[in-house]
Structures are given as structure tokens and as C-alpha cells.
Amino acid sequence: MTIRSEPDRSRRDPGLDAIVRERRHLINLAYRLLGSLAEAEDAVQETCTRWYAMSRRERDAIESPGAWLTTVAGRVCLNLLGSARVRRETYVGEWIPEPLPDGTAADPADRVTLDESVGMAFLVVLESLTPAERVAFVLHDVFCHPFADVAEIVGRTPAACRQLASSARRRIRAARPSPAAPAGRSAGVVRDFKRAWEAKDIGALIALLDPDATAVADGGGLAATFPRPIEGAEQVARAWVELAHRRPGTTVLLERTVNGQPGLVARQDGAVVTVFAFDVAFDVAGDRIKRIWVIRNPDKLRHWGAVP
Template sequence: MTTRSGTGRGRADPGLDAIMSERRHLINLAYRLLGSLAEAEDAVQETYARWYAMSRLQQDAIESPGAWLTTVAGRICLNLLRSARVRRETYVGEWIPEPLPERTEWISGRTGSRPVDPADRVTLDESLNLAFLVVLESMTPAERVAFILHDVFCHSFAEVAEIVGRTPAACRQLASSARRRIRDARPSTAPAAQRAGIVRDFKRAWEAKDLDALIGLLDPGATAVADGGGLATTFLHPIEGGEQIAHTWVELAGRRLSNMTLLERTVNGQPGLVAQQDGATVTVFAFDIADGRIKHIWVIRNPEKLRSWTTTT
């Protein structure tokens, strides 16, 4: 991915525009690797800082600046993933990936011109699903990087190996292990219209404090997880069971919905809900739906993870 030429002579200067045109691709990649837009932007900024720290002669020796940027960004993200495991041991409550509002640039990244192996491939929009990102959190950093780079962004295992620091064969095994985790998690396959209808029905039942309707919409084994990061009040431990979740949501309706506006919004490409107070987004709700019922609810209240919602809802 970082093949260098001898002198760089005869090759056109990539220029600022060509280098910066890679930024959207790098943000797409880094967000899926890290689950945090803020961390993704920091990783990309560090990637560009390393590029511009090189001399012009060093830059000219790089045959493919785009491949070089991807390699460096991948390595930075891998290091961040390793350190994140330590940081999250002191995180208050559950950690949920940062939710994104509906923005086409986050789901339309570049896959490149490489031939795509249809087996086990996932598309960019599928890889943005919050349920998908939650499964990624269960992977080792190396598994996550190998899987995202190969199965989502179509890089060869030889290219992945250069980033992960293992052999191509080892990277193939890492991606295979990651695929098994994805299959075992059985991500939602419900049609988009059905998912939207169920979320809408959930919103109405919640606003009406209709306990029976909520129970009917929730899978008996459903779970609800909240992320306040110690910066916003919420439940610290997962709530398990559809009936328990329904009772909790009815209680929340009595205490909080009176001064909030509940809106239907797209969350990471899927139907979700957003709670606003005085025009500011204070909570984002993401859902995983299968077999006509809600199986998981993710509640994001950490204000540091809601910054991208301030001008979009």
C-alpha cells in the first residue's frame, strides 16, 4: 500500500486537492474502526499531520499518497483501539458507539476499484448500522481492523497485513473470526418500512404510556442499554426483558416526556428517535428489530456523543 519509487521524477505532484480529497474516505474508515466520530476526526487529523511533517522529497517518493494515508490512518486507529480497551475500564456505565444523524457522506465512502468478493461482503451502509457497530465492539482490535478493511473497504489481505503487522494468512483468519461474530449476532433483516413502522408505533405507545402496546412491540428477551458517560443521568446497567423495559419506559414518560419533544429521525441509517429539550438534542434512541419486534434499544445521552446532532435535527 506504500510502494515507493526511486526518485519520484516524472510523476505529477498530488497537490493539496488530491491529498485532501481522501479525507472523506479516511473519516468513513476511521469512524467504522473506532465507533466515534470525534476520535475518527482526530485520527485523520493526525494522519495528515504525519504527511505534512515529511519533506517534499519524501512525499514524492510515495507512489500512492491515498494508499499511504489509508495505511497510516489504519495504524493510528489500531493503536487507539488498543488503548480504548484500557480507557473504557474506567468509563461510567455502558459504552455505546457514537450515533450519527442522516448524512450521506458517512455512508457513501469509497470502496475502490478492486474486484469485490461477494462472499461475506457487507456494504458501507450496512456497516454503519449501530447494531453492527456494537458487534464490532466485541472484536479484538486486530479482528476489527482486518474485517473492516477487507470486508467493507475491499482491501486485499496483503494490504491489511501491512497495517496490522501480521501475515496475510493471519489477517485472513482474523477477518474470518470477525465474520463469525457478525453472523452469530444475527443483525436485523427486517424491511426498512417495517422497521420505521415499529419505531413509530413504539413512539406513540410511549407517549400514550400504553404499557400493553409497548410490551407487544418488544421481544420478550429484549435488552435496553444506556450511555451517559457520567455526564448525563440514565440507568447504569442494561435492562433485560421486554416487560421490564416497557415498565421503565412508562415511568420515563411520566418523569421526562412532559418537557421533551420526541422526533422520528434516522440514526446511523436506521429508523430511530431523538428527544429534544429547548431545541437541543439530549437523547438519541437506536433500535435493532427482528421478527417484527424490538430486540435491542440503545440510549445515548452522553452529550459528547451528541455534538453532531446539534445542527441536524
């Protein structure tokens, strides 16, 4: 962090402009680091609070407020990642990152840019990394920060941060050996899945699923769902047919974008009660669904209330 020896007192508080200008970047960074928009918003708020906790003289002495904000936000997220691991040990059932619709926030400064780095499959893999690996990888590989800057956030040498990012890349490649199908083709697979589900056609569902397909649900103890992952195409298909039989008549299935990828939402009495995210793998013989994530925890669906 560069400090000017003689700050220019005549200019306005640079932090206010920086916060306005950098808020979306900070939200995007924090969401990718934490997998939770609620926690990302809290991390950015804490970053801003720390800025204004300094005196005007101290703030004026910071040459690059944007770099300072990024550094502090990264450290806040690193601390939260460490405590999150402890909290998730007592989480009821499986923990899945918070799903995002298009246009997540009313304020454009709070919106997360939906690209491949927020795809549900990618975020789930990031959950398997250590906090230091995740911070080093996201900052360097996703946001292109040099390792010297990453080192200041992680508290290790640039060489050590380079090794952390390299380790993260290897683990990500190992966890995702099959490339994702293009969005247009994924949308077609998800649409066919929806039709087969509504028709309770177990054969059609099995044909759309990879033989080793898995389905994971997150209710957080606040909504009923299957407690353990379901494995195998036939088992997943049978579970979805059973869900179709149990689904209330007022529930409507809609095709929607989930974290930038084709997905489904279930709406009941005007409210979104379930979000389904899909990992559709590219296959020359036909694209198939490898993973389904089912998010029912209402705390993770608060941004879906206004989705048409």
C-alpha cells in the same frame, strides 16, 4: 507501499490532492474502526500531520498517496483501539458507539456514508472484536482491501489476517442470529413504539418488544440514565412508561434516522438530549424490537445540535 526510484519533481504535491480526495474515505474508515466520529476525525488529522511531517522529497517518492494515507490511518486506528479498551474500563456505565444523524457534517468531505456497516447493531458487535480482528474485518470485508494490504497495517502475515477476518465473521454471525427488518418496516415499528410510549400504553409496548429485548443506556457519567442494561420485554416497557412520567413537558420526541436506521430523538428546549437507536428483527409473525440503545452522553451528541 510502492516507492518510485526517481520522483517527478515537476508535479504539484500529490498529497494535497490525495488528502482532499481521500478525506471522506478516511473518515468513513476511521469511524467504522473506532465507533466515534470525534476519534475518527482525530485519527484522520494525525494521518495528515504525519504526511506533512515528511520532506517534500519523501512525499514525492510515494507513488500512491491515497494508499499511504489509508495505511497510516489504519495503523493510527489500530493503536487507538488498543488504548480505547483501557480507557473504557474506567468509563462510567455502558459505552455505546457515537450515533450519527443524516448529513453529519457541514463539509461533504467529512460525512460518513450511512449504510448497514454503520448500523448501531453492527457497530456494537464490532466492539466485541479484538483490535486486530476489527481492523482486518473492516478493511477487507467492508472496504475490500486485499489481505496483503491489511497485513501491512496490522503487522501480521496475509494468512494471519485472513484468519482474523474469518474469526470476526463467525463472531458477528453468532452475535446477530436474526436478520434485521427492512428499513421501511422498522420505521413502522419505531413509529408504533413512539405512539405507545407517548400514550404510556404498557401493553402496546410489550407487544412491540421481543420477549428477550434489552435496553442499554450511555450517559458517560455526564447525564442521568439507568446504570445497567434492562432485560425482558415487560421490564423494558415498564421502564419506558416510567420515563414517560418523568419526561419534562418541554421534551419532544421526533422520528429521525440514526446511523442510517429509523430511530427517535428527544429534544428539550431546542437541544437534542437523547438519541434512541433500535434493532428491529425480522419475524414472519411480526417484526419486533430486540435492542434499544439510549445515548445521553452530551459529548456524543454534538453533531445533533443542528438536526431539525
